[in-house]
Amino acid sequence: MTNNPLLSIIVPCYNEQEVVEHFLVEITKVLITSEHPYEIIFINDGSRDNTFNTILSLKEKYEHIRLINLSRNFGKEAAMTAGLNEAKGELIVPIDVDLQDPPELILEFLKEWRNGYDVVVAKRVDRTSDSVAKRFSANLFYRFHNKISNVEIPNNVGDYRLITRKVLNAIQQLPENQRFMKGIFAWVGFKSAVVEYKREERHAGESSFNGWKLWNFALDGITSFSTVPLRVWLYVGILISATAVFFGMWIILKTLLFGVDTPGYASTLVITLFLGGIQLMGIGILGEYIGRLYMESKNRPVYIIENEY
Numbered sequence: 001m002t003n004n005p006l007l008s009i010i011v012p013c014y015n016e017q018e019v020v021e022h023f024l025v026e027i028t029k030v031l032i033t034s035e036h037p038y039e040i041i042f043i044n045d046g047s048r049d050n051t052f053n054t055i056l057s058l059k060e061k062y063e064h065i066r067l068i069n070l071s072r073n074f075g076k077e078a079a080m081t082a083g084l085n086e087a088k089g090e091l092i093v094p095i096d097v098d099l100q101d102p103p104e105l106i107l108e109f110l111k112e113w114r115n116g117y118d119v120v121v122a123k124r125v126d127r128t129s130d131s132v133a134k135r136f137s138a139n140l141f142y143r144f145h146n147k148i149s150n151v152e153i154p155n156n157v158g159d160y161r162l163i164t165r166k167v168l169n170a171i172q173q174l175p176e177n178q179r180f181m182k183g184i185f186a187w188v189g190f191k192s193a194v195v196e197y198k199r200e201e202r203h204a205g206e207s208s209f210n211g212w213k214l215w216n217f218a219l220d221g222i223t224s225f226s227t228v229p230l231r232v233w234l235y236v237g238i239l240i241s242a243t244a245v246f247f248g249m250w251i252i253l254k255t256l257l258f259g260v261d262t263p264g265y266a267s268t269l270v271i272t273l274f275l276g277g278i279q280l281m282g283i284g285i286l287g288e289y290i291g292r293l294y295m296e297s298k299n300r301p302v303y304i305i306e307n308e309y
């Protein structure tokens with residue numbers, strides 16, 4: 001291994017025509033000062049705007065660019081996976097194209113890598129650029145996820161990080177189709193350092209993660225790394241059965257002592273509705289897992305590459 005090994009920058013892009021050029025200018029400045037040889041791999045994730053042509057024309061000016069064109073939109077996790085699989089570098093950095101991940105941080109990543117770390121993650125200390133709702137829901141997600149799953153995803157850490165080839169090899173051993181990358185990164189472990197930064201506003205364009213997409217993303221995260229939501233029904237069932245036994249004994253006792261007393265419409269209705277609701281919730285959660293099992297069992301590729309340019 002040479003002193004300054006090849007650095008692969010992985011950039012998933014979906015409808016990002018306004019930002020790619022600016023991103024490229026900014027990151028190139030940083031990469032040149034790093035004195036590492038580098039490649040910038042753009043993954044065009046089925047953009048509907050001019051992202052593809054924009055990158056293609058930039059490729060004439062910037063020789064370090066590689067452009068991988070996916071056959072349609074597969075989502076950020078899949079696009080990033082494609083980039084990771086195509087990377088040739090010894091050091092790999094996935095980064096967002098919208099400049100919410102400041103490129104300067106790469107220099108600090110490299111410093112920590114020189115100190116012997118295999119993973120250097122970027123931690124957002126100031127997320128005021130994200131909406132209150134997004135921060136609140138993100139916070140809730142991390143707390144819930146970490147409580148019920150056996151891999152801990154550090155709060156406020158995204159995909160922006162540096163990993164070595166060794167870590168990438170480990171990641172590639174995980175065969176799953178539903179690639180919740182934050183969880184996968186955490187799952188493989190390795191000696192990690194943290195670099196803190198302030199999350200900036202998106203440079204231009206729009207975030208493609210709205211509420212519903214984030215909710216599904218959170219479900220993916222939880223179902224990928226925990227089976228607690230499945231197992232909890234055993235305990236819910238035990239609790240409700242135990243309550244029912246005591247309630248039943250009480251009714252029998254009452255009937256023996258005071259005779260039959262017919263009214264009971266309200267309690268019957270409440271109990272029926274409550275149990276119906278609980279059962280449907282249990283079935284719904286089973287459904288979440290079965291659906292994922294089904295998709296996983298098809299063993300489809302995570303993404304399809306149309307071509308590399």
Ligand code: UDP
Pocket residue numbers: 011012013014015016045073074075076079095096097098100206207208209
């Ligand atoms: N992205 C992608 N495919 C998608 C959605 C997003 O490759 O289907 C890319 C996007 O171009 C950007 C990164 O993923 O580089 C992060 O997306 P975004 O900024 O919309 O997410 P946010 O920062 O709001 O979480």
Ligand code: MG
Pocket residue numbers: 096098100202207
């Ligand atoms: Mg963004």
